[in-house]
Amino acid sequence: MKAIIFGVLAMAATVVASNILVEYPLPGVLADWLTYGAFTYPVAFLVTDLTNRARGAGAARIVVLAGFALAVVLSLIFADTRIAIASGSAFLIAQMLDVTIFDKLRQATWWKAPLVSSGIGSAVDTALFFSIAFAGTGLPWDTWALGDFTAKVIMALTCLAPFRLLMAVVTPRLNAEPAQG
Template sequence: MEFMTQEATEFFASQAPKGPNALVRAMRALIRMIIPVLALMGVFIWADFGVGQPITLFDGLFLANQPQLQPSQWLTNGHFLVALTFLVLNLTNRRYGAAYATAQVTLAWLILGGLVYYYFVVSEQSFMERQLPSVRISVSFVLALLTAQYLSISIFDWTRGRPWWRAPLYSAIWGTAIFCFIFYPSAKYGVDQPWISQMLSHFVLMILMSFLMLVPYFLARPVVKPLPGFGGA
């Protein structure tokens, strides 16, 4: 986490105004950051809406003789959409490098946090207007996903190159593992729920999503090409 925060700091420092063309470079850096940040925030918002949409497709595949443990009892579209965050980060990392992707994550979370603060504190909206997760679950989710995103960026950067699928697959799988094995124990340990089976089921399904995300990544490769200095097949 400290390493990735340092990378984000170095990125912003590298974009700081210097010389006569400082304003032009700063504007270019800002414009470049808009689409990646909006894409990541869009996935966050989409996943938030998906939390209320249970998935029944996998019922019967896991513990079919125990209906209370079926994935539809806890698995939602929001769980699946978490995998899209790694796809967005992988494409940014492929194009601009790890420092840029780190800045993307940092800015997206800061803006999202600011929006949440404004909505509930400044505009004085009631927390009772919608069913919100507990503080423990919310903190666990943010901590798990933020850690997974930062580390997946490093893994992509370490493994980028040939074959083309190695970096996006490894980063997504490790990101998924980090998310699941941080979120579920921290959010549900001690709770009267079969959280271990939920964690393992979610992990297996997210591994499947990691492979499926190779398809849009492959299709985007001709458009999202690495800038000079960044390797990648």
């Protein structure tokens, strides 16, 4: 239970930080391509994947749902309302997809499940989030989405190292329950 609570808190903190940081573009020439949120949000996939590896898809879904609920409430307080709604919508769909894909690939080579599930989840999250949060605002949301997705892919590759290191701490659940949904 302690691991689930830690996962929920880590998930909520990551999402709230990302929802605040997405409002701040990088300076200079990168301002039309990236926000600071692109570098924090991929940690949510790391949290989901580690929970899935250690406790199975059911526990990962609990972390996603509870983290989602807490993050949306906090984001409504600390971030723009439109961003909180977009984030909540994109987050829930992308993270549940991540859990399902990871669970189906769990028996593959150690890097395949986190990389593929995070990559597909990131694509879905980026498309949903940026179109809901920024379409019609006059902001460069299409290039932010492209830059964000590129950063998420790079971060997914970068997060493989901590995932591999943390696998030594968590016991992989080889016989997890079948994915639902």
